[in-house]
Amino acid sequence: MTMDMSRYLGLFISEASEHLEALSRDLVQLEREGSSSAVDSMFRHAHSVKGMASSMGFEPIAILAHRVEDLVDAVRQDRSRLDRDLVDLLLSSADALLAQVRAVADNKEPAEATALLQQLSARVTTITGHAPATTRVARVTVLKPAATTDAAAEPPANPEPAAAAKAPEASAPAPDETTRPPGAKSAPADPRPGSSAGGLTSGAGAEAGAAAREPRPAESLAHDVAARPAPGLELSGGLQAAAGxxxxxxxxxxxxxxxxxxxxxxxxxxxxxxxxxxxxxxxxxxxxxxxxxxxxxxxxxxxxxxxxxxxxxxxxxxxxxxxxxxxxxxxxxxxxxxxxxxxxxxxxxAPPAAAAPDSARASAEAGGSRTVRVRTELLDYFLDTVGELMLATARLREVGKVLPENARPELEEGVYRLHTLVKDLHDKVMSARMTPLSLITDRLPRAARDLARRKEREVDLVITGAEIELDRAILDELADPLLHLLRNCIDHGLEAPEERLAAKKGSRGRVLVAVRRARDRVIVEIEDDGRGMDPAKLKAAAVTRGLLAPEAAARLTDREAFLLSCLPGVSTAKDVTDISGRGVGMDAVKRVVESVGGTLEIDSERGRGTRFTLRLPLTVAVVHLLLVEVGDEVFGLPIAKVVGATEADGETLSRSRETALLPHGNGLLPVHALDALLGVPAPVRRGLRPFVVMDGDSGKVALAVDRLLGQEEVVLKPLSRPLDLLPGLSGVTILGSGRPVFILDVPRLLSA
Amino acid sequence: MAKRVLVVDDAIFMRNMIKDIFASGGFEVVGEAANGLEAVEKFKEFKPDLTTMDIVMPFKSGIEATREIIKQDSSAVVIMCSALGQESLVMEAIEAGASDFIVKPFRAEDVLAVVKKVLGEV
Amino acid sequence: MRHVIFRVEKERYGLPLSAVREVVVPPARFTLVPRAPPAITGVMNLRGRVVTVVELRQLLNLPEGPTPPARVVLLDRGRRDLGLLVTDVDGIEAVERISTAPGRVTPAVRGVARLGGLGVTVLEPEGLDAAVVALFTPSK
Missing domain, CATH: 3.30.70.1110 (Histidine kinase CheA-like, P2 response regulator-binding domain)
Structure with a gap:
């Protein structure tokens, strides 16, 4: 019987990844604080990954994890062995292991980390004085046939052909059918002195067991119990004695x-x-x-x-x-x-037996509540379905309104009950989706260390409030932006040590990541005590690149000017290093934050530092919309981005070239006709019409619409292919009337 | 009646695998624990016919847990789950009262062979 | 294999029954999809799901005809909802022996078959899907 290991693949990927991320975290913590608990837990993580990988037959992963385990074990015995290079080596190994696990997740063979293995082996040998032991790996094929597994490292004594492992034998032995190696054949009453060892080479191994499967003599068990020898304690007898x-x-x-x-x-x-x-x-x-x-x-x-x-x-x-x-x-x-x-x-x-048992007191309460793992897709599905239930309920209520008066109360009562249940279910699903921010902030210390080391900066990273929870979908989106902001702080914000000393600051820079709850929002602040940003330079850069008219630039407040750094191609940094140059830019950060219904603010003071403030909704699913009508169509505008609404006669507005300008506060806002922007046919309007004032990427804008329909709280549905390919749409919802309505992403609509 | 098993390992992956192995062998897995502390608690709660015990675990090692379990019930059957390279730890566990051991990476037939042997079912 | 047979004007088309979730009557009005290519009729609400509907005539670059489309053939694409707006649906028929279509080969067309003495163009669900996505990705 060979186990079908492929069904453990998902669990392997998720659990091994967690162990490896925790390993990196422990390393950074160990290097910083030198706590011994970190070493123990590192050892456990490496050991667990080795065990899982070898069970799955992933030889390269098992071997690498084994080497890491060896090295960590050496550090465990003597902390002084841990130096920066060793930390680097272990971190690289953890990264390589993660990459291998990801490869497996993509149904690829994990790559052999030959160079790393050599370095690790060399370190193990110099530290322990002997070469590392070999790693034993199960002979299984988990990945689909395209990638052939050659991770067969059965012990040499076992002559089992590979074919045996490849042909899964579904039938497990039935409970009453037991395996019985030949050696055990000699019944208790039959000592069979001198019985030959013939035919015993097959041993007690499973292959032999299968061949020697035979019904157990009915009397043998009973005999065992009765004849069970040995001095000592009274047993409860029966089967337990046999088992004991x-x-x-x-x-x-x-x-x-x-x-x-x-x-x-x-x-x-x-x-x-x-x-x-x-x-x-x-x-x-x-x-x-x-x-x-x-x-x-x-x-x-x-x-x-x-x-x-x-x-x-x-x-x-x-x-x-x-x-x-x-x-x-x-x-x-x-x-x-x-x-x-x-x-x-x-x-x-006969000598007395072992000490009598003490009534043992188990020391502490373990574990707490029972938890199970649920795949994120399943959570998404729950949310989706609950959303549809809510919509269906709203639809029922609408239908009920046209029923005759006397038929309504019963339906309304039913709908009310349904509504309550669905709302409760929705709350439960949402809370199941809530995940602490530590899921993503836990990666930051490691990133900060690497960034700082490469830039030869010294950084203290302080993270507070990471236990605060957010919807898993938002967290997943936020991982890269958060990393980019950290990178921005260390790379651009913080000065080199000598520059800091000259500015009468401590040589070590400080980056603070503070998370807090404020009513229905989660606020994430990332703050450095570096050189700060220069609004004038940002404005100049935006004007030079033709992203902003000089007059418009002049009107911007400092805060608005800082946000110019989020326009593609605008940055105050003189140097473009590989650190800042890769991954997402500030424009992407802003887009992601807004796509989950959040806002980004930047505050900065020259010479004192920069603070990025992310205000995020707790959940993505429910959004507040301002519904507007354009021609025959209805669209939703996220209230979070709406500054206000006003009425004006479009014909009387002043113009700058082709663009109409709407007076707003002390300034003039560029006007965009939503019908033209969306390609929706609408009759030409004369006289007064409503305008919605919204936050755009480079300042406020006014949207000309035909009618304001009011606010509504709706369940947002993500756009499925091919709709997600369209720029300027952030989601879709279904109103109580049953009408699907698109939610607009105005900044992207304007830029696309 | 199916023999009742408690599965102790800090990795869900391993627990699931072991559970499946036992299920395929006609055993009933009555409980699982993710560390040594929990193992002792769960042992008291379930009084299993057999406990599989990982060695390296947080809070309390499998060896400590085995020692405490044997102290509670000297007839307890504890099977250590070990890896190559942990020989001395397994011997320590045997001293502590472990009945037998299985070696990772597990193969179902090996595990069931050891377990059935230990339970006197062979 | 059993196929759903439908028409665009007089031309007959078929899709494997397994690829079709259901056939529905189009709603009185579709919600327009801003900035979508012209072949996209719009989206409709099907029991709480938002289905993107594409006019098959335009997707296959067929000439305009006099008959208003009267059915939506919903493809079974997992949780991705796509509907084809067609002139009408004839029914379900067994289609055997599909041969390569003459002329230009497109991924949306699997081949042609004969059914009751008349020709049927058999469509390829994957290819249709790809053709719709291609509408949204401007060729440079």
């Missing part, structure tokens, strides 16, 4: 055999992977039976696994008789009793 092993057993009844010497020959199955431990277990069992007079090989040799051909000779003085010896070893796997022969008897009392 020889450790705590006792002769039952009066039939105590006289003390007698026995020469026992045993053989550890050649398929046994750890003969030393096996032999030790046998030794332990035999010592509970009586006095061990002779043992060959000696105990130390046994423990070290130095057992020629697996044969062990024991001379034992006991009162349990040969049947007792057989039954004591009967339930030890991978051991075969070759012979039990009477030796010279000697009258000596």
């Amino acid at each position: 092993g020889a450790l705590a057993s006792k002769p039952e009844g009066e039939a105590r055999a006289p003390l007698q010497r026995w020469a026992v020959q045993l053989r550890i199955a050649p398929t046994c992977q750890v003969p030393g431990v096996r032999a030790f277990l046998v030794h332990k069992r035999l010592t509970t039976l009586g006095t061990l007079l002779d043992l060959r090989p000696a105990l130390e040799e046994l423990k070290a696994g130095r057992i020629p051909d697996g044969y062990i000779q024991v001379e034992l003085e006991t009162s349990v008789g040969d049947t007792g010896i057989h039954s004591a070893l009967r339930n030890v796997a991978e051991v075969e009793v070759v012979s039990v022969k009477a030796a010279v008897a000697a009258p000596a009392p």
Whole structure:
């Protein structure tokens, strides 16, 4: 029976990734604080990944994790071994392991990290004085056939052909059908002295077991129990005694055999992977039976696994008789009793058994509430379905309005009940989706360390409030923007140490990531104490690139000017390093934050530092909309971006070139006709019409619409392909009337 | 009646795998624990016929947990889940009262062979 | 294999039954999709799901005809909802022996078959999907 490992693949990927991320986290913490708990937990993480990877047959991952485990173990024994280079090496290894796990997730073979392995092995060898041990990996094929697995590292003693592992045998042995290696055949009543070792080479291994499967003699179990020897404690008897092993057993009844010497020959199955431990277990069992007079090989040799051909000779003085010896070893796997022969008897009392049990008090309460893992897609599906339920309920209510008066109360009561239930379900689904921000902030210390090291800056990163929870969908979106903001702080915000000292600051820069709840919003602030941003330079850069008219630039407040850094191509940094140059830019940060219904603000003071403030909704699903009509169509504008609404006669507005300008506050706002912007046919309007004032990327804008329909709280549905390819739409919803309505992303609409 | 098993391992991956192995062998997995502390608690709660015990776990190691379990119930059957390279730890666990051990990476038939042997079902 | 047979004007088309979720009557009005290519009729609400509807005539670059489309054939594309606006649906028929269509090969067309003495163009669901997505990705 070969297990189908592929069904563990998902769990392997998620759990191994978690372990590896935690490993990196522990490393950074260890380097910073030198806490010993971090080393222990690092060891556990590496060890777990090794175990899982080897079970899955992912040899490159298992080997790499094994090397990491070796190194961490060495550090565990002597903390002084941990230097920066070692931390770098371990971090790179954790990264490489993560990459391997991701490759597996993409159904690719994990790459061999040859160079890293060499470095790791070299470190292990210099530290421990011996070469690292080999890694054992299960022979399984998990990935789909396109990528062939060659991760077969079965122990050489096992001649199993690869084909056996590839042909999964679905039928597990039925419970009553037991595996029985030939060695165990000798019944208790039949010591069979001198029975030959013929046919035993197949051993107690599973392959042999399958061949030797046969019905168990009905009487043998009962016999075992009755004849169970050994001094010591009273047992509850029955099956439990049989299950209890020889450790705590006792002769039952009066039939105590006289003390007698026995020469026992045993053989550890050649398929046994750890003969030393096996032999030790046998030794332990035999010592509970009586006095061990002779043992060959000696105990130390046994423990070290130095057992020629697996044969062990024991001379034992006991009162349990040969049947007792057989039954004591009967339930030890991978051991075969070759012979039990009477030796010279000697009258000596049996030694007392192990100490009596104390009523043990288990120390502490473990674990807490029960949790299960749910795939994110499943959570998305729940939310989607609950959203549809809400819409269906709203629809029912609408339908009810046209029913005759007398038929309504019953329906309305039902709809009300349904509404309450669905709302409650929605709340539960939402809370199931809530995930602490630490899921993404936990990666920041590692990133900060790497960035700082590359830029030769010194950085203290302080994170507060990471336990605050947000919708998983928002968190997933936020991971990259947050990393970019951190990068921005370290790369552009913080000065070099000498520059800081010249400015009478400490040489170490400080980046603070503070998370807090404010009513229905989560506020994330990322703040550095660096050089700050220059609004004049930002304005100049935007004008130079033709993104902004000089007059418009002049009108911008400093705060608005800082947001210019979010326009593509505007940046005050003189140098473009590989650090700032890769990944998402500030424009992407802003877009992502707004796409989840949040806002981005930037505050900065020259010489003092910069603060990015993200105001995020707790959930993505429900948004407040201002509904507007354009021609025959209805669109939703996110209230979060709406500054206000006003009425004016479009014909009388002043114009700058082609663009109409709407007076607003002390200034003039550019006007965009929403019908033209969206390509919606609408009749030409004369006279007064409504305008909606909204926040755009480079200042406020006014949208000319035909009618304001009012506000509504709606359940946002993400756009599915191909609609997601259209710029300027951020989602869709269905109104109570059943009408689908698109939600507009005005800044992208204007820029596209 | 199916034998009742408690599965102790800090990795859900391993627990699931072991659980599936036991299920395929006609055992009933009555509980699982993710660390040594929980293992001792769950043992008291379920009184399983057999406990599989990982060695390296947070809060309390499998060896400590085994020692406490055997202290509570000297007839408890605890099978250590070990990896190559942990030989000395397994011997320590045997000293602490573990009945037997299985070696990762597990193969279902090996695990069931050891377990059935230990339970005297062979 | 059983196919859903439908028409664009007089021309007959078929899709494997397994690729079709259901056939519905188009709503009185579609919600217009801003900035979408002309072949996109709009979106409709189907029991709480937003379905994008594309006019098959335009997708296949067929000439305009006099008959207003009267059915929407909904493709079964998992949770991605796509509907084809067609002139009418004839029914479900077994279509065997599909041969390569003469002339230019497009991914949306799998081939042609004969049904009751008349020709049927058999469409390829994956290809249709790709053709719709291609409408949204401007060729440079």
